[in-house]
Amino acid sequence: MSLYTKHEKIHPRIILGFFTRLKALSGFTLLGIYYTFPWLQWNGNQLVLFDLPARKFHFFGLIFWPQDFIYLALLLVLAAFALFFFTTLAGRLWCGFACPQTIWTDAFLWMERLVEGDRLKQIKLDKAPMSLGKFRIKVTKHTLWVIFSLFTGFTFVGFFVPIHELTSAFIEFNLTDWNTFWILFYGFMIYGNAGWMREQVCIYMCPYARFQSAMFDKNTMIVAYSEKRGESRGSRKRNSNYKEKGLGDCIDCKMCVQVCPTGIDIRDGMQYQCISCSACVDACNGIMDKMDYPRGLISYTTENALNGKPSRIFRPRIFVYGTILLAIFISVVVAISTRSLVQLDVIRDRNSLFRETPNGLIENIYRLRIMNIDEQPHTYTVTASGIDGLQLVKDREVIIVASGSVMTLPVRLKVEATNLKKRSSTVVFQLTAQDDPKLTISEEARFLGPFNFR
Numbered sequence: 001m002s003l004y005t006k007h008e009k010i011h012p013r014i015i016l017g018f019f020t021r022l023k024a025l026s027g028f029t030l031l032g033i034y035y036t037f038p039w040l041q042w043n044g045n046q047l048v049l050f051d052l053p054a055r056k057f058h059f060f061g062l063i064f065w066p067q068d069f070i071y072l073a074l075l076l077v078l079a080a081f082a083l084f085f086f087t088t089l090a091g092r093l094w095c096g097f098a099c100p101q102t103i104w105t106d107a108f109l110w111m112e113r114l115v116e117g118d119r120l121k122q123i124k125l126d127k128a129p130m131s132l133g134k135f136r137i138k139v140t141k142h143t144l145w146v147i148f149s150l151f152t153g154f155t156f157v158g159f160f161v162p163i164h165e166l167t168s169a170f171i172e173f174n175l176t177d178w179n180t181f182w183i184l185f186y187g188f189m190i191y192g193n194a195g196w197m198r199e200q201v202c203i204y205m206c207p208y209a210r211f212q213s214a215m216f217d218k219n220t221m222i223v224a225y226s227e228k229r230g231e232s233r234g235s236r237k238r239n240s241n242y243k244e245k246g247l248g249d250c251i252d253c254k255m256c257v258q259v260c261p262t263g264i265d266i267r268d269g270m271q272y273q274c275i276s277c278s279a280c281v282d283a284c285n286g287i288m289d290k291m292d293y294p295r296g297l298i299s300y301t302t303e304n305a306l307n308g309k310p311s312r313i314f315r316p317r318i319f320v321y322g323t324i325l326l327a328i329f330i331s332v333v334v335a336i337s338t339r340s341l342v343q344l345d346v347i348r349d350r351n352s353l354f355r356e357t358p359n360g361l362i363e364n365i366y367r368l369r370i371m372n373i374d375e376q377p378h379t380y381t382v383t384a385s386g387i388d389g390l391q392l393v394k395d396r397e398v399i400i401v402a403s404g405s406v407m408t409l410p411v412r413l414k415v416e417a418t419n420l421k422k423r424s425s426t427v428v429f430q431l432t433a434q435d436d437p438k439l440t441i442s443e444e445a446r447f448l449g450p451f452n453f454r
Ligand code: SF4
Pocket: 225, 230, 233, 249, 250, 251, 252, 253, 254, 255, 256, 257, 267, 283, 284, 287, 297, 298
């Protein structure tokens, strides 16, 4: 499938080394999380579930409601700073080792190798005219890809619909139209992006590849070829005195090109197509070992180190991003761990500052917004304090708020004018669940009176 230029299919050669093992470990871990999390339970609920119809988000035993949007915002800010921090520190670490496009493409490449064989067999097969044998191999591969894609789509929907219910509905051929649509849609996206388009998504579609260079400096880790050491390149016998012939350490074996998932030649310099997967580092180190040359002709290094200058990994930017990242992380942890399962907003009536009742009391009107973010309904008691003789009058006696619901309760506070020491006093509303006194929250408000105190 070509997008903007004629596309030549890339058949990356498989290579084993430190970075490719690291990438495989990262892939296994992330795919493991994706495919297993919806099946795990915590306190009788699915471990991770965005229950949109019920407007709840289950996450490791915690329940978040739309009112908890602030936590999502904090998490997004945290993710953005994590990206800045790790990109400044280690370049395109995300692209090479954690991006879903990279991870799923690797899974599809693995299936392709399983069915079609290694790189040379794949090239031979693609060049061969269509035959029954070729047709059978291609159909097998695409069947495997389609099953995997549909399972991926099914798992994706399982993050939004309880996966056990979804499985029962699937077995009984009773999936809803929307569930069917999203399974097919997500499955199709994975099949298209990771099976067909692969590196073209990174090169032509991903905006991150374009703006990340703004975060790079000469001390950012990059995958680079040492031109000074490698040039001039050329083939030679293993123990030949190649330096006498004016050759550098690059034997021009092109192994670094063959393993590259985006099909570039890192010896041409830094390119935005490079996703820093470091496969070429492993490939070249293997060649250097065979030739008895020192490793590191292609290395994961910095521009400064490449030019023989000292590298400063820990520089002011890293500390600034790191400090902000740590501060946001601590804030998120503290905010979530101290989150109250009941929330209270006190809104003063804006229509009148205060009112004098027929029996001479000063009255202020408020609206209490009570949010129950617990999984159970609760009956609450409201009290008010802060001024001697303060009376609380509410429209209803029993305050029951359902799980995940918000109740607005109009209340009036009355007090003898003689008890007011100043024009504006602080009053405190306290809300307590009758069945669980630990569920209590207080909120301050202003109580206004007349200018002239008696
Ligand atoms: S793998 Fe190393 S030696 Fe071979 S072409 Fe690439 S840079 Fe040169």
